[in-house]
Amino acid sequence: MSPRRTEQGGRIDRARTIRFTFDGAAYSGHPGDTLASALLANGVSLFGRSFKYHRPRGVLAAGVDEPNALVTILRGEAREPNIPATMVEIHDGLVAESQNRFPSLSWDVSAVNQLAGPLISGGFYYKTFMGPIIGPLKGTRFWMVCERFIRRAAGLGRAGTVPDKARYERMNAFCDVLVVGAGPAGLTAAKAAAEKGARVILADLEPRLGGSANWSGEVIDGKPAAEWAAAAVNDLRAVDNVRLLPRTTVWGYYDGNTLAALERVSDHKQHPAKGEPRHRQWTIRAKTVVLATGALERPLVFPGNDRPGVMLAGAAERYANEFGVLPGQKVAVFTNNDSAYRAAHALKQAGAAIVAIIDVRADISADMLDFAGKAETEMLPGHAVVAAEGGRKLTGIKVQRFDAASGTVSGEPRSVAVDCLLMSGGWSPAIHLASQAGAKAEWNEALQAFLPPKPTQKWTGAGAFTGAFSTDEAIEQGHAAGLAACSAGRDHFDAPAIEAAPGAPGSEPVFEIQVTGKSFVDFQHDVTAEDVRLAHREGFVSVEHLKRYTTLGMATDQGKTSNVPGLAIMAAALGKAIPQVGTTRFRPPYSAVSIGSLAGERHGDLKPERLTPMHDWHIANGATMYSAGLWWRPQIYGHAGETVEQAYVRETKGTRGTAGIVDVSTLGKIAVQGPDAAELLDRVYTNMFSTLAVGKARYGLMLREDGLAFDDGTTWRLGEQDFLMTTTTANAGKVMQHLEYFLDVIWPELKVTITSVTDQWAGAAIGGPNARAILAACVEGTAVDNAALPFMGIVHGEIGGVPVMICRLSFSGEMAFEVYCGADWGTHVWETLMEVGKPFGLVPYGLEALGTMRIEKGHVTGAEIDGRTTARDLHLDWMLSKKKPFVGSAMMDREGLVAADRLQLVGIVSLDNRPLNGGAHIVEQLDEENPHGSIGHITACCYSPSLGKYIALALVEGGKARHGSRAFTSDPLRGRFGPVEIVSHHFFDPEGSRMHG
Amino acid sequence: MAEYSALALLKNAFNGNKDWKPAWRKPQPKASYDVIVVGGGGHGLATAYYLAKEHGITNVAVLEKGWLGSGNVGRNTVTVRSNYLLPPNTRFYEYSMKLWENLSHDLNYNVMFSQRGVLNLAHSPAQFDDYARRGNAMRHQGADSELMTPAEIKRLMPAIDISGNARFPIYGGLMQPRAGTARHDAVAWGYARGADRRGVDIVENCEVTGFLRDGDRIVGVSTSRGEIRAKKVAVAVAGSTGRVMQLAGIDRLPIESHVLQAFVTESLKPFLDTVVTFGMGHCYINQSDKGGLVYGGDIDGYNSYAQRGNLPIVEDVMAEMLAMFPSLSGVRLLRSWGGVCDMSMDGSPVIAKGPLPGMYLNCGWCYGGFKATPASGFCFAHTIARDEPHDLNAAFTLDRFRRGILIDEKGQGATPRLH
């Protein structure tokens, strides 16, 4: 038995021993222990170092509000930094280490920072480090040198650099009533709602449900409160309509009563079950929420209040009663309210000596005096602690007479030897979720606390959350809230009998004992009461300025303990009431949430992959795949030893020489059907579609409402009222939404149905001098000659026994055909074409060759239709019908869109026979040292096998007027400069003789 | 008021820090001013500062509804860069960068501008070319930029995943070495102190409730602290532009207000020196001097003045962050918050005279407001003082939408949620 473990009591399993390590040293504890309770039981008092002064720190709290005892948990190479030791359940093999110290927790060289205290007071860094105005350290350099050291000194734990293999998952849940907090109020609320048949979720951030019942030492219904709670939990577990979520922090209250919760599923297990996630992120849509989140105890602010061994009274009570651990043997209590007396009593019962109770109040109630008597302690009413002394361990305190009304001390200080000081500065309801949900909290003078605001979403409150600090009130309120949450009326309620310690709620409005010394408000960030007053002197007096100037409340505990004391000290400096200084609006999360849990299953698998029906064939046939949005597409089908350029040149030559085939399944495909289908197309395309004959296709251009080019593609008229529209791969979704918007919102009178059929069709484009012969050799059921299948004609037939639809259109500039079939038959048709095409020299080609051929032809894609170009810029003005209005027609002629100096599409030829670069700029005068005077940029480039030159498409100011003129490519990023000629974008076969055949 | 310096710090340290004075006065507003700047955020304060410094106009009041810097200057993710594609933007933001580089000296206030570099990751050759176009555009406008290979990126940030196994492998990146981060609140406070030292009245808790008019002309404002008249009234209230301009009878503008969320993790020891952005989606991340990873993503995508967002974007941003740094899954999100952005119809701002006589408007900053602060104040002050725009903001007119002279960095047209 360790020196600090009590003889008996506590909700730990003393029969089993757990072994773990902290900073490499082996320790043991019991199931039910947290890392904090187990280390305390082992006599450890030093847990961490503070952020700025690197002061030694122990444990202040017992739960989620812990600011000091932060550790890093190691799981193999994965690191989880900044975890409060109070929230870590120990298990065999647990490895934890302390943080923010060098070389060790006991001997930390940065502790020297304490000596510089007054120099590095709040906001000091704004006033210095500007450095010299001239010389090598001018500008930002001096600051950046200093900053390097500051960054190294700052920070807490260290993050890992090795990918975390743990699994995280997300879960959606729906319920009638979500109860947050499983203390007496929450348990009662859940029970009441469940009995009315409501679907209930009860979540609590602790592993052991029951909340204060686990440590209050009260008696409920004749049973110890902890047993009453355990029985209540069992009852709830037994019914189908209740889901219990222990170890689950409800951390966010979002719109529409959507709440976010983090369940720590397997952190407490040495060996998680196979497939078991580490964390589970719950998105809970609750019809109603019962907030029973309890209250958080506040520290008192006095010199040395951060010494290891100074602890919140409620936390000490919890260590004694719930964990069977004594935080000290010789204990003093310092309080401004009644609640700490119960803690004193609990520690006394657990075996500690209570040396003194120091109360800032002069008048103590008889009940409390009685309590003090039972604790066999010296009562010091109207006194205050003016110093806590010791280094890595508390050795004693100094006590002085104190007048609460004036806040002044008097008389001689008296020393008291103690190894533990409990303090209580009153309680703050945990109103964070209610604040997140919308409204502002209200200050209650009697309770000296901010109480929850009026609900702006659907929630009710119960228990200490509402300021009802006694257990009987909590249970009464919990019952009422549970019923209200499921819209049941009040019914008869046999409230359990409760034997509780006496004590009045509320505290004396004493937050600080203002005497000389470092008195901490925000423990982790080392914000002292003097820092708050300095902020006041410098005019940073609003609550937000206070926070931002001193960093008060910005630490990992988010000001759970420091918020109200900080406000109170500022209010005193201003001579104002606390609510006049302002209230902080709490923001998600209530307590820190692992990033992995928020990414859920997307950790390691960010987005879905889209594969065409012929994907496996491409892979099997040597394709290098290329990520295009969500799609994977073949870039080249490289041969051994080939460069990318060699491969696409071979593929292009093959296509232009004999025949080539490319997978075009990714093109967006939209079925446009109905009596007004042609009318819709006339309205959304710049050109006419109602005149298109059945069995023919037409190239179409769409503009946005603002008159700029949007998308292009061919649309096929399959029947009088039946069109198949194709879009670019990138814009498939946007075009679909564009059409749906117009049909639903602007033109509901049109009788048209549109359906995305992108995934239903597999498509292959086959082109080249032998393309028609290949089709003739394998297509059955239709002729494919010029009469049956003229340019832009459509036929239906079969390939390899599979129905296909063939349209004769060309992107490559060759005589070419797009062959579509059902997606499931894509590979079959593709393989048939490859087989039949072999003797004809058919080669598969990828995106590079596709791009090369389109550049040679001067066709545009997303690189040119980039959302900033007009139809005229792209020389597509021939497609702008003058016979009808269309989307964009009214706006496309605005002055800025017809200006002569706009960027226009041109062709570029490299005059030094060296490759051009995508993203290079074009200049009239070359200046390699000081590039300037860009007149445009290259959008796409390639080696053109047909021309034997390096060519490019570009957008250049004044475009067409520059045809035939000399310019330069200027690519300082890659050091590529050289002469080019600006030419027409129609590089190859401008008459189209090849595709017309 | 005393100069800030290491010496002053030392002197005061021996004095128990009792002698520090307020960083700016808390004056009662006067009955009239030469110029009223509505909005005590970064841009409004910078405008007042440059009115005094560059144009000698010191009879100026900055009116702030709440506490100074309570808008977006105190809510952003602190990135300063000039890596823009389109010349009007590149020029403007590059000028801003030059002001940033000397800002701490200029203000005698350490705004902690740290030129730690901003890196945009590219995930395909096409995206790499796109970034090359942007980087070259920057170089042709006198800004710095470099392309980086995956190996160079890995050296810079060891935790980044450059394995080809990633869903979106990293193909390279565009780096602007002179870009970086600054301490956002310090920018507001530094400008406030600087303007105050030159005689500008900074009036907090003074909400503008209406505009005083003489016929068409704006001649002052009514406020929660009384009427204040002025020869010129300048509005710099990005995030609340719609609300404030409605008080002047302008009930429609080419602006939507959207909420943008931002996030910070718990403090960590140095993990990431550079600002880095993910290219397949939208996520940007840097590490503050305190050690927290500060990051964000897209706007939520619906009109909002609520300064708080919802979960879908939270989850998207976290997933993208882990796609870059898969070791961070156990690191914890500490705090999230929301700011309201003026999303303009082409993604670029407005700094212009008008739309009413006597009025000047600065708005539409979308995501870009923080880095713009110095140049925005500088140009707005010029526009107010001279009644004509500076060359740098000549393109940022309000009528460019009607005229089709758009500055559409992302090419998304009049869909603010996509800018």
Add this chain to the structure above:
Amino acid sequence: MLITCPYCGPRDLSEFTYQGDGNRQRPAPNSQDLDAWNAYVYDRQNPAGDHNEIWQHSGGCRIHIRVVRNTLTHAISSAVPVRGHHGGKA
């Protein structure tokens, strides 16, 4: 945020695409009134309060919904199909 799709019931925000201000009036297709077009394409009321706006249930039935939502609180007071509810005012 939950939006109640008139066909699918309450659904999460992530299923919807925002299509903006529902008060905008598209001029007649052949209108040459550039002011009216400018107002339709670029100008927004952008109120702080109830906002008449259009959402598409893009991750569901894909209809467009006219929603009245408060931009200060995000509270939704009405959600009806756009078809049959034209020109609705906030």
